[in-house]
Amino acid sequence: MKFIVYGLNHITAPIEIREKFALSDSDILEFFKKIKNKTSDIVFLSTCNRVEFYFLSFKNEKEIIKELINYLNQFYSLKDSDIKKYFYYHEGEAAYLHLFRVASSLDSMVIGEPQILGQVRSAYQQAVNANMVGSILNNIFLRAFVAAKKVRTQTEISRMPISISSIVVDLSKRIFSSLQEKQVLLFGAGEMGELTAKYLSLEGVKNLWIANRTYEIANSLAKSLNGFPLTLEEGLRKIGSIDIIVTSILNEKPFLTLEKIKALFLKRDFKPLFIIDIGVPRNVDSMVGKLASVYLYNIDDLASIAKINHGMRQKWIVVAEEILNLEIKKLNVWINNLQLVPTIKSFFKKFDDIRAMEVSKFIKKNNEFSEKEINKIDHLTQNIIAKLLHSPTVNLKTIETESKKEKYMEILSDIFNLNYEIKNNTHDEPQDEQQ
Amino acid sequence: MIQENVFFSLAVALYILAAIQSLLYYKTLDSQHDWNSTQLLWSGIILHFLAIFFRWKLTGYVPVTTFYEMLTVLAFCLALVLGLARFRISLPILNVLFMPLILVFSIAALVTPHKELKPISPDLTTPLMAIHVLATLLGYSYFSLASAIGGTYWIQERKIKKHQVNFKNATFPALEILDQRTTYYVGLGLIFWTIGLAFGVFQAFKIWKDLPITDPKVVSAFLVWVIYASFFVIRWGFKVRGIKILVLVITGYLVALFTFLGVRLLMVSHHFF
Numbered sequence: 001m002k003f004i005v006y007g008l009n010h011i012t013a014p015i016e017i018r019e020k021f022a023l024s025d026s027d028i029l030e031f032f033k034k035i036k037n038k039t040s041d042i043v044f045l046s047t048c049n050r051v052e053f054y055f056l057s058f059k060n061e062k063e064i065i066k067e068l069i070n071y072l073n074q075f076y077s078l079k080d081s082d083i084k085k086y087f088y089y090h091e092g093e094a095a096y097l098h099l100f101r102v103a104s105s106l107d108s109m110v111i112g113e114p115q116i117l118g119q120v121r122s123a124y125q126q127a128v129n130a131n132m133v134g135s136i137l138n139n140i141f142l143r144a145f146v147a148a149k150k151v152r153t154q155t156e157i158s159r160m161p162i163s164i165s166s167i168v169v170d171l172s173k174r175i176f177s178s179l180q181e182k183q184v185l186l187f188g189a190g191e192m193g194e195l196t197a198k199y200l201s202l203e204g205v206k207n208l209w210i211a212n213r214t215y216e217i218a219n220s221l222a223k224s225l226n227g228f229p230l231t232l233e234e235g236l237r238k239i240g241s242i243d244i245i246v247t248s249i250l251n252e253k254p255f256l257t258l259e260k261i262k263a264l265f266l267k268r269d270f271k272p273l274f275i276i277d278i279g280v281p282r283n284v285d286s287m288v289g290k291l292a293s294v295y296l297y298n299i300d301d302l303a304s305i306a307k308i309n310h311g312m313r314q315k316w317i318v319v320a321e322e323i324l325n326l327e328i329k330k331l332n333v334w335i336n337n338l339q340l341v342p343t344i345k346s347f348f349k350k351f352d353d354i355r356a357m358e359v360s361k362f363i364k365k366n367n368e369f370s371e372k373e374i375n376k377i378d379h380l381t382q383n384i385i386a387k388l389l390h391s392p393t394v395n396l397k398t399i400e401t402e403s404k405k406e407k408y409m410e411i412l413s414d415i416f417n418l419n420y421e422i423k424n425n426t427h428d429e430p431q432d433e434q435q
Numbered sequence: 436m437i438q439e440n441v442f443f444s445l446a447v448a449l450y451i452l453a454a455i456q457s458l459l460y461y462k463t464l465d466s467q468h469d470w471n472s473t474q475l476l477w478s479g480i481i482l483h484f485l486a487i488f489f490r491w492k493l494t495g496y497v498p499v500t501t502f503y504e505m506l507t508v509l510a511f512c513l514a515l516v517l518g519l520a521r522f523r524i525s526l527p528i529l530n531v532l533f534m535p536l537i538l539v540f541s542i543a544a545l546v547t548p549h550k551e552l553k554p555i556s557p558d559l560t561t562p563l564m565a566i567h568v569l570a571t572l573l574g575y576s577y578f579s580l581a582s583a584i585g586g587t588y589w590i591q592e593r594k595i596k597k598h599q600v601n602f603k604n605a606t607f608p609a610l611e612i613l614d615q616r617t618t619y620y621v622g623l624g625l626i627f628w629t630i631g632l633a634f635g636v637f638q639a640f641k642i643w644k645d646l647p648i649t650d651p652k653v654v655s656a657f658l659v660w661v662i663y664a665s666f667f668v669i670r671w672g673f674k675v676r677g678i679k680i681l682v683l684v685i686t687g688y689l690v691a692l693f694t695f696l697g698v699r700l701l702m703v704s705h706h707f708f
Binding site: 153154156170171173174175176177269270271272289292293295297301304305308312 | 464465466467591595596598600601607608609610611612615674675676677678679
């Protein structure tokens with residue numbers, strides 16, 4: 001049994017290719033029906049940054065992949081060179097690591113972004129609902145979710161904003177309890193200011209004012225951001241009731257001076273005022289930042305936080321990778337022990353057959369036993385066999401290296417002549433596990 | 436007595452473990468340590484309560500009449516307000532700041548001689564006296580909590596102001612929440628402190644037929660009341676908030692600490708402790 005991941009992502013394939021495979025739920029269900037005769041364990045993950053198939057193969061991975069490509073060809077005709085260029089294939093430990101990294105957002109375009117875990121969960125749930133997840137694949141995915149949760153709680157990867165706009169949102173949340181009721185005023189209609197206002201809007205800011213020299217521009221931006229347009233003068237008069245100011249106006253000198261803010265400040269009842277000056281040259285006199293309850297950040301301040309956070313993220317990535325490696329070790333132990341199941345089953349069966357045969361002979365020879373006594377003899381001999389085999393079974397499971405484990409399994413099979421039974425059980429195993 | 440000692444010693448041991456866990460949280464930022472710390476704190480609170488209960492059964496009156504009893508009940512009140520606060524505010528650093536205070540008072544109680552029960556004036560064993568002491572201890576505990584949260588506000592505010600934000604202070608709640616919580620706990624402290632003072636004045640008239648207004652403990656306790664009352668006048672009347680008003684919270688706390696310990700250790704007072 002092999003665990004395999006086959007797919008493409010934002011690193012290997014451009015958006016033009018990825019977008020072709022953004023499949024609907026009904027497409028995916030149809031795909032599951034088609035692939036069912038090749039494998040009954042498959043999860044299909046499709047996001048804007050990746051298209052991936054996670055599946056179990058019983059020596060038929062080539063057939064499965066051929067079927068996958070055939071299916072994808074319906075949406076975009078893939079040439080052989082495309083497949084070589086865009087698709088990747090991992091199996092075994094590399095595949096586990098890939099899944100764990102994806103779920104933990106270490107393989108995302110923006111490392112630490114929280115959405116991917118939900119997307120992996122949805123893909124898994126969709127496959128579960130379509131009866132495409134057996135116990136082995138189920139366990140692999142559940143372990144990936146546990147690992148992702150550990151990475152999220154034990155590292156700071158997801159708490160380290162690195163874009164200017166997300167840093168502004170993060171800082172706002174450190175100052176204000178809730179952004180919904182806060183008054184935000186954007187001076188200027190520059191790209192960076194607009195993006196910052198958009199981020200704040202996404203955080204639930206309802207009262208967004210946009211002030212610009214040209215009222216029409218303010219008006220059109222206000223419409224797109226669900227805000228209210230103002231002229232520059234109106235904006236300046238409004239500062240007294242504002243909580244967050246974002247400025248990105250092209251001006252030779254700072255237009256928000258200490259005197260202006262001081263004069264308006266008395267009306268504010270010492271409420272905190274967060275000013276983000278992303279204008280170059282600066283729009284706000286640096287002395288304003290000295291005022292009590294005023295928090296002034298210019299573009300350089302934000303950039304230096306971004307740099308620090310980026311460095312911190314790199315350090316946390318190392319920690320996260322260690323967490324994942326540990327979780328993969330645990331998964332490997334589980335998978336390896338799973339491979340022992342047929343041998344152990346045959347081992348027990350062999351001993352139990354001999355026991356049952358000898359007990360039966362003994363009872364036939366000695367006719368004096370009642371049914372109750374026969375049951376007792378049966379029970380006693382079963383216990384003896386279980387106790388005798390307990391220690392070798394445990395020792396077999398605790399062997400660390402796979403090659404050594406395989407060697408011991410072989411010796412056990414040779415000594416007790418288990419080969420016939422193992423072959424039979426191996427054939428049954430995947431189905432047993434999936435039930 | 437044996438039961439009381441065993442339960443109290445176990446409670447102190449759990450408080451020590453809770454403090455260690457809170458420090459581990461601060462070092463690693465692993466929320467499991469914070470969870471462990473709060474669970475250990477609550478386990479300590481339960482055992483501590485049992486210790487006080489057995490003392491109560493032994494003496495026959497609310498055990499707040501000796502210096503030892505005051506220390507152990509104060510440690511209990513501090514632990515209780517911290518435990519309750521952790522339900523309302525997600526601020527793991529509170530355990531880091533607060534556990535040492537609980538440990539100082541509980542270990543001081545542990546080493547204070549207390550085994551012998553001495554005859555005591557009946558005036559000190561009345562329910563009114565118990566209310567006076569318990570209310571002031573609870574008031575002090577809430578002032579301590581308000582100061583710890585206020586201190587956290589101070590750290591967070593300075594970091595944001597000086598652009599020194601990092602992941603350690605990312606675990607703090609927003610400044611607005613810290614400000615609201617500080618005010619809330621100062622309010623609770625002031626309510627208990629006022630009840631404590633009112634019952635104290637009543638008791639003074641009952642026992643001494645007069646209020647010893649020159650007694651350093653009385654002067655100091657009224658000063659605490661004035662400081663915290665002025666906190667609300669400035670906060671609500673003049674709308675001042677933030678660092679400026681935090682000075683009052685910290686000053687009030689230091690004067691309250693002096694009222695409990697400074698007066699007893701450095702001055703002569705009508706109060707036994």
